[in-house]
Amino acid sequence: MERPAAAAPAASLTLELSPPDASVRFPDAPARTYRPGMELPRDTYRIEVTRAGHLPESRTVTVAGATRLAVTLAPEPHAFAVSTVPPGGAVRFVEQEMAYTPGMLLPPGRYALEVSLPGYETWEETVVHGQRATARQVRLALSTAGFTDAHAGGAEGPVMVIVPTGSFRMGCVSGTRCFNNELPILDIDIATRFALSKHEITFAEYDRFTDATGAPRPETRGTARMLPAVNVSWADAAGYAAWLSAATGRPYRLPTEAEWEYAARAGQATAYSWGADPGEDRANCAGCGRGGAGGALPVGRFAPNAWGLHDMHGNVWEWTLDCPASWRPAFRSPAATPRTGQCSQRVRRGGSYAHSARRMRAASRDITNPELRSANTGFRVLLELP
Known part of the structure; x- marks a missing residue:
């Protein structure tokens, strides 16, 4: 009498799950319920591991003896986006070697970010990305340190400072010591950001223009290249701005009167950006005390x-x-101001070392021949921003 074949010894299966409360299913035997250490005939099995908020995992496991298998579910990724005010900020992951793209899918976690934009303070923060899409808005703070644009040849342009948008009253708002050409007072909206050169254009910066174009160098006093470039006509100044635009690929020009006065006031309605009185050692003018130098x-x-x-x-x-x-x-905004055509006169702003404190008030205007070249006349440039 033949003896029946012996049944194959049972084996066991234990899954080391992460997260530990994940669900396990045998798709080829839906009625089978998984339990840690469950006994199974020696065979090959398909399993599916799922949990809400995580990506499902399918595995094939051969059960022979006491079989253990680790299964780790990856968190389900969600959209991750950073917008900046103003727009155009560059977003970088500080600790992960991956490039940022708006709306990219990322698993939940903590992400150290850096956001930068020329003319603004760099923003750094760790953002927590959870179980849903993240849309973070970053407001960048203006930097007074400034930025530069590189020329095509590798040299740097003048240091530029971004001026915020806003509105102001243009002209002799104090009502005292006014000149007639500072009236009437105008309400001006500056609706578009721009950058203005941090300093008056220097001889060193102007020399790059003359070297590149063959334009004549202006007469100088001494050899200090950080003195403001003077003895330049209006056309000379406009020519420098046009050359800088071509060299950098960015739209530079001279500032309008409204833009200049708005930047000079820096949010103040007083005669000077620091207050109502010229004070001592605040500027270089005739009668400015220790600040007066008798020259630039x-x-x-x-x-x-x-x-x-x-x-x-x-x-x-x-x-x-x-x-x-x-x-x-x-004319209620710089955009409405005529900027082209031939003018028999142009306007200088800001006063000089050779003039009184009254002439260097924010509202002061000097209307003169655009062909004038004098030792007390220079310029600075404006960069139009998107």
Whole structure:
């Protein structure tokens, strides 16, 4: 009599699950319920491991003896997006070697981010990305340190400082010591950001223009290349801005009167950005006490205004873009100001070392021949921003 074949000895299966409360299913035997250490005939089995908020995992396991298998479920990724105010900030992961793209799928976790934009303080923070999409808005703070644009040849352009948008009253708002050409007072909206050179353009910066274009170098006083470039006409200043635009691929120009005065005031309605009185050692003008030098001083000698701009009051006059006839009540924004065409006169702003403190008030205007080249006249440039 034949003896029946012996049954294959049973084996066991234990799954080491992460997270430990994940569910296990045998898709080829739906009625089978998984239990840690469960006995199974020696064979090959398909299992599916699932848990809410995680990606499912399918495995094939051969059970022979006391079989143990580790299964770790990856968290389900969600969209991750960072927007910046103003737009255009560059987002970088500090601790992960991966490139950021808006709306990218990331598993939950903590992500150290860095957001940068020229002219603004770099933002750094760790963002917690949870079990749903993350949409983080980052407001960047203006930096008074400034930024530069590289020329095609590798040299750096002038240091530029971003000026925030806003509104102000343009003209002799104090009502005292006014000149007639500072009236009427205009309500001006600056609706578009721009950047203004932190200092008056220096001889060193102007030399790059003359070297590149063959334009004549202006007469200088001494050899200090950090003195403001003076003895330049309005056309010379506009020519420098046009060359800088071509060299950097960015839209540089002279500032309008409204843009210049808005930047000079830096949010103040007083005669000077620091207050109602000229004070001592705040600017280079005739009668400015220890600040008066009897000639132009190297740029940046005095403290900047609240927006990081130096020498908006005194040192040398600065050419602006406008024709004097643009001063009309109808013009309520720089965009409405005539900027092209031939003008028999142009406007200088800011006063100079050779003029009194009254002439370096934020509202002060000097209407003159655009062909003028003098030792107390220079300029600074504006960069249009998107």
